[in-house]
Amino acid sequence: MDVIIAGLVLGALYAIVALGYTMVYGIIELINFAHGDVFTFGAFVAIPILNRLVNQNDFNVPVGQSIFAVTVSVLAAAALCGILGVVIERIAYRPLRNAPRLAPLITAIGVSLILENALFQWQGGLPVFTPVAISRSTYTILGSPITNVQILVIVVAILMMVALDLFINRTNLGKAMRAVAQDREAASMMGINVDRIIAVTFLVGSALAGAGAVFYLLYEGSVGYNSGFTLGLFAFTAAVLGGIGNIRGAMLGGIVIGLISSWIESLGNGSGTEWYEPVIFATLVLILVFRPAGLLGTNTTEKV
Template sequence: MHEFLAQLFNGIALGGIYALIALGYTMVYGIIGLINFAHGDVYTLGSFFALTIFTALGVSGELHGVALIVDVAIALIGAALLCGIVGVLIERLAYRRLRNAPRLAPLITAIGISFILENAMQIWKGPAPVPFPAVVPNPSIVIAGVAVGAQQFLLVGLAVVMMVALQLFIHNTRLGRAMRATAEDRDAAQLMGININKTIMLTFLIGSALAGVAGFVSGVYYQSTWFFNGFGAGLKAFTAAVLGGIGNIAGAMLGGFVIGIIESFATWKFGGQWSNVTVFAILILVLVFRPSGLLGEAVYERA
């Protein structure tokens, strides 16, 4: 039981990171029907930005009190903002002109952008994993005999807050309504006076900023980053988005947590090398029986 709970908590934390990345996949798909394969690399970029900001601030170890809040806020917001800008640039350079091209074209440019980002990051911080300072203290909290790090709560809390904020934004603001309208029928939305380019830019800004947040969180949580991290994490997060029902925000969240937990349990019960196999086997099973994913029926709710 003890180990079961420990694995469960670990899986939830892991799932939180997948969920944050999956939100960006699902938003972009919801609006323009594009799988943005560069998204995983924007996530890695987020951790690189956060690391650079911490280095610039002179942070190399654990922070406390006001410094903790101020420095973490600067790095978190900075990483999110910079990633948001990168996302907007990617959209402008690689996707906008292909918006009306056959669907495969932007998919290929997305993969191209992914390779460009990976190699740029490899040049930037080198081919080896890079250490990330242990900025946030991680006192253990004991739940039912299992020690859970405070960071795990922060991570999951942050993911849930982001999802709720995103839902509220999309359903309760003018810009959110514009996004939903664009998702539903781009031409009609344009005829109603919605600026499509701006709306799609906003989608990329928010989605990439969320990847930046996820990158920041992963850096703090794993105290390490690597130019190639985004590939594996991005693929899992994409899977999470599909599992939850791509285009559905709550679904991305649910998918992320489900995949994190499955991965954790599969490693525990079947061994590390079977974790990916188990995750993708379950994905196949779910898609066979529910082709639109766990929460995918509610098409009208597409972000």
């Protein structure tokens, strides 16, 4: 049960990051390698804000102060990450929209390197710790302990996903996004500003990553300059598992990957912590080989 709870929390975080991958892939068929680093950027933005708003020596933070600090840092991280995402798209991907497939993939990996090194120069190579922004209290569910932070992460993730689902399926902007994903040319003939819609996709995806990063920080307590890259790979695996381009699939995939990785990590004599990375990547390969469309995806033929 402990394992399941940890897995759900981890899975919720993967799912939030996976949403960014899957939205971008759905709309321009690009693996945005920089997404994981945008996530780390969000965490690094939140750290000084939390430091300022929370008394670092006090483990008993008043509830009002916690809510205020977390809200402000989530908004700031989401806003700055959203802007960063749009800027990345504008500089590195938009000029290559009609270039061969290889070109934007290479710039994506380049942007990821630039961002990661910038984060390294900013905060150094060691993990950065945050103050306790929410005083811990533990509840018991079905005989296992669960902290309020864990509950918060799961609840927030569900809220974000519901909101995103509504946004995609119920608003005009969401409809335009789905149209661009389906057929860019036809969408532009219907009067949709394709460039703007793609920018919005990056804005939303990156903002989600930024917000998710704050909750990751609250849960883990620290973040390193390269945490986002590995987490991004796992999140991408989640997106593929769920069926890339499929929003609900990304959520499901995130939860499944979270459960798998926390289950493997819990295995005895330390083999889990050593082997969970290879196992996750092996999972990715197996999915791609046996069910490339993912759990919820439908098989699509490649666009010509």
